[in-house]
Amino acid sequence: MNFNTAFAIALTSTVAYMIYFNWIQGFQLVHHYPPRIDEWGNVNNGGSSNVGGYKKRAGPKSITITGATNSGSERNLIQNVYSQISNLLVEGTDWEITAWSVAKHAHHGPDFGLDPTKYEMTQTDLDSISVNGLINHINQNGTLPNANYVKALQKRWKVFAEHKNVRKCGIQPVMAEDCHVVKHDRTRIFLPFKSDSEESFTGYQLTKNQFQNHDKNGIIGKNYKN
């Protein structure tokens, strides 16, 4: 059995089990698994989420779903779907490339030279993820990014971060988060890792203007919250 088949079976079984269980229990019990995909948009989080960024191996957050408590944040929801994909370590650092962060930014795959159509995905899927976010994209019956696509993009991030021609820019603010930033001049691609958790944050190609501004001021994305 190849990985894709195993992944599809695991996903189908999980969803089927959750549908059955929720039907039986009427959502009155405490759940210890993520909500089924079509309920992802209905979760209510009691508190503010993760002010300082995700900590490595942080425990699940409590989320209420129609009166019941469930374990799941955006991270956990995505992570559970891609639980069969291991995180990758960037050689010579403590930085981890998590499958969930790669899936969340699946729409940036073409910046790393990936062709979504080779993975049974379309540009429309990627556009939808970019506008709605992965979870709402799924809730709106969008295609879940193929596991092989997530693995391929994760591998590209690793190859990128480890390449000798990729500049290590040190710790810099990226959309108001302190990150270890690596950047390649020729392609204008950058990849940040959160400095507190050492986990991958995002990754895409900067515009020529953004690239030059980053060279001048070492900042990507203004902090509008302060």
Next chain:
Amino acid sequence: MQYNKKKHLKLLKSLHKSEKPRKILSDKEFLKLLESRPDENFFELEAYSAMIISHLHRENREQYFELIEKLLNGPINFLQLRKKHRAINDAGERLEAELILLEPNPKCEGFDDLIDKLVSLFNKYCQDPSLRESHEFSEEELKKLIQKIFIEMKERYP
């Protein structure tokens, strides 16, 4: 930095001798792309390119304004705006690839900063409050920030 069309053309011609970057890449091709290092002229060339692209963004400001107004007065859907932004960036690169150059209007300076800033905001928008991170925006916050940038755009680039 002043735009110098002659120099821009000369740099582009020298670049043309090397291989053009492709969009879809195998693992091997991706690795090869990373092997490429900027030469001494790279940063000057990038600066000229950015000026041409900024000019293109400003020349299309009416279309941007229309899309921004639509966004502010309706539901948040920034796909069209994002596509327009990307298309103009790509168009600038395509023009250069064909050695078609424009004379950037000095008045366009800074317009690309504003439009880049505006488009970057979308990366921080999360429509679902239950999933929103502390650094991410609600619809209300996003619209307020877009409005602020929009006012500045209209004032500086009528």
